[in-house]
Amino acid sequence: MADGKAKGGRTAQLQHTGLRHGWTTGACATAATTAAYTALLTGEFPDPVTITLPKGQTPAFALAREEKSAGRAMAAVVKDAGDDPDVTHGALVRATVRALPTGSGVVFRAGPGVGTVTRPGLPLAVGEPAINPVPRQMMREHVAAVAERHGGTGDVEIEISVDDGEEIARSTWNPRLGILGGLSILGTTGIVVPYSCSAWIDSIRRGVDVARAAGRRHVAGCTGSTSEKVAVAVHGLPEDALLDMGDFAGAVLKYIRRHPVDRLTIAGGFAKLSKLAAGHLDLHSSRSQVDKGFLAELARRGGADEALAESVAAANTGLDALQQCAARGIPLGDLVAATARDEALAVLRGAPVAVDVICIDRAGTIVGRAP
Template sequence: MTEERRTPEGLRYGWTTGACATAATTAAYTALLTGEFPDPVTITLPKGQTPAFALAVEDLDPGSAMAGVVKDAGDDPDVTHGALIRSTVRHGPPGSGVTFVAGPGVGTVTKAGLPLAVGEPAINPVPRTLMRDHVAVVAALHGGTGDVVVEISVDRGEELARKTWNPRLGILGGLSILGTTGVVVPYSCSAWIDSIRRGIDVARAAGYQHVAGCTGSTSERTVMDLYGLPEDALLDMGDFAGAVLKYLRRHPVPKLTIAGGFAKLSKLADGHLDLHSARSQVNLAALARTAVEAGGDSELAERILGANTALEALTLSQAKGIPLGDAVAEGAKRTALEVLRGAEVAVDVVAIDRAGTIVGRTH
């Protein structure tokens, strides 16, 4: 690929699965009409960038053409980095336009609430538009009708999809073809946040009255044991508490449980909406104040100020009979309600330790 671009921090940008699928489709349709594959193949992205993609595989038959591009996610830790994305293009019936088909490794939508109808291949709207636009350009250049069937497939896609939200969102059989700009911004976490939003959409479409935003698998198990929630009512929030709360503010569900480790929830109680260790820190001074407000004395406060971790502060408080865990849960709830700004969402908070034991709850 050409046009290597970097962030101000020196990290390489990458290209989305949608951009790769568009490049493969452009090359395949060109070969179907002309007998020759353009390599590299250049496409135009929604914001005007014109990256060129080298073809990893190509195959031309009398009635179809297939081209494949290896996804380069740049310096982003994307599970689809290095995946081979193929497009097979065949002529379609006159007047049919562009029809999309899920090939091996591309999922099919099985639940309502996503931006695609149930039964459709999991090729999102923007990549579809991008591919249609490029099919039209190729047709105009080489005398085609633009009536084609485009089958997108991803080698090992079904295996890779198990590392994503797709099974929980009801996208079965493989990956989604994603992207709104065509560009992957390193460590932007936009795909994770988008998955949170789609998870809320699916839960709302299923009519669920209660969802849970969980920081990890241990808190998910705790919430399932507490409330018996189905898997697709669990939102893999990770560090993105703000993403959950802001989306629910616009698209409310009657009840939200926030569940997570005590340390992360102490950051939420302190007003942080991004709980990642690189972007927010445990505030021991705030924990000391909270312990005093919960009935602790000045000696406990001093010991918390000298603690190494949030869990040590919790242990010190528990030894004195001070319910610091409950107080932190209440503080996290206050922050959540402030972000929700009066949206009709009831909130409760469950704080756990590393073993999954509940160490604090709102009441």
Template sequence: MSEAKGGRAAQLKHTGLRPGWTTGACATAAATAAYTALLSGDFPDPVTITLPRGQTPAFALAVEELADGRATAGVVKDAGDDPDVTHGALVRVSVRALPPGFGVVFRAGPGVGTVTLPGLPLEVGEPAVNPVPRRMIGEHIARVAAAHGGSGDVEVTVGVDDGEEIARSTWNPRLGILGGLSVLGTTGVVVPYSCSAWIDSIRRGVDVALAAGRTHVAGCTGSTSEKTVVAEYGLPEIALLDMGDFAGAVLKYVRRHPVARLTVCGGFAKLSKLAAGHLDLHSGRSQVDKAYLARLARQGGADEALAAEVAAANTGLAALRSCQARGVPLGDLVAVAARDQALSVLRGAPVAVDVICVDRAGTVVGRSSVR
């Protein structure tokens, strides 16, 4: 067991959280069962597959249909204890034979999206079945063909019941994946409360913005900050990155894939964490440092009484309000410090950065210049 896998296993054992299976693993299981039935007349139930890291989970079938030269199998996705929007979704895969030489051809069924913008790891017009699930399905099709005397030349149509509606709660519309969900997964396993899916969406958002020729993108901590940067700069949706708490993920990816200008916009308290050097802004992994805010307030002209009030404030926003009442520009000081931290992470990449801090109503309470 690798160090990474050992750490993950230890984490899950410690928390008691149950892992689950990706849509890609479910689609692979369904495709395997469907092609087996197409060649043999019988659906294996449960159907066992091999994941990229060697695990061999078994999946119960929820759908079995065999008629008119086509076999369809369905698997209900179990995301374990992760709050995944696709938990409980029915992944359906239909398989029909193609003439020799066609290989494995993928189609989007109902509820699976189609790529409409460049910059993703799939060509425009392709069904949103990501590269690793495609490879997994292809490998299992080949194994079934070898076991049952097939050619392995098939059309694989992947769908997800109610996928178009579920996709409205994902990044897909913003990334130009229209009509439904993406079939995802690089390991086949869903790790509860994993950051990987969100960070991967951030990266794909940068890729799509660059491919569309955008020179200015914004990393935003939420919908309020998104509205602010749209009002400030008129940025289109394709240029907005739903950064959430993962400021470091945005900065590190933009460092490797530079865009001319990056605006970071978010709540004052969250961006005070970035200003203090934290790249993960989640409340469970970093805290607002009121002593640090007090030091900034002193730099902005606060006397010792105000600095002490800031240090003792219940919240970052309360510290900000105290400074606003005395004319100390704590919001601007946080924005400048956050910008400077962002530039240090970018390590000289050709990216100009500015930072905007907002309160809960979306009012701008601090900003930096572009540097």
């Protein structure tokens, strides 16, 4: 169950640029629940309210709303997704806590704006509120801790709601997953990491949708800002035809296979596109490596003698291999581009999409093209 991005990012290594992390809907719901149950037992809302996340972090949340009446208390927190373009950023997450008879345990309800599961295959049973298992556990633990501190039984009904959640959910995959009526309450760590893989891939899909809706028949999937500039310079593409592919070549190709455009340009650094040429669809350094043996074989196909091929196989980096071949007149960049194009066409499986590939070096110089 996933809430989606509103738009894509602009850089492939955002976790190293100091972008601000945010808090999941599950963390917000836990904070609101903790404040509401505390008020139910003590008459006072803690503001800010501090919670403990699964990995030990202890963020504090300011309360945006608070209400109390006989047998119930409601607290609300505004979701802060940090620098992540999450469609739920700014949403008001409410928790209404009601006392239950001793022995009832903790019961979860979906309030307005929170979805209900209607199809099997999700981590919750059909008919359950779309509050994922980790947020449920967080809320149970915090209810128990508040009960211990203030003499409660811990037997409560927790109703989670999100203002305008049903409308926001239309921008997510929830309806397709059979989660109807609103958003999911999510989070496994409590922290929103800017431009996480699943959200980035969803942003790519939305980028294709936006380009198609704007009538763009030629789009470019680019690994970074430098390759994006090259694609614009070569093809004169407008901004809404640019897909921030990052490392997710497979996500671009698979989605365009199902939602074709007339032409796709793939533009990226030589090393990353050599991974695509070798059949990798995830180009991140932690999940695929430049295969110098593969580059040596390409060099042989391009006319390299055995001594050069062995030198390429032993090269320090992909750039080193490229430079060695360039010095001997072997067009390794073009060979990588052509082979990457073949791999892309294989993933497209006959979809009516023309593909061209542009390889660049770190300075943005084109070092290979196909066709």
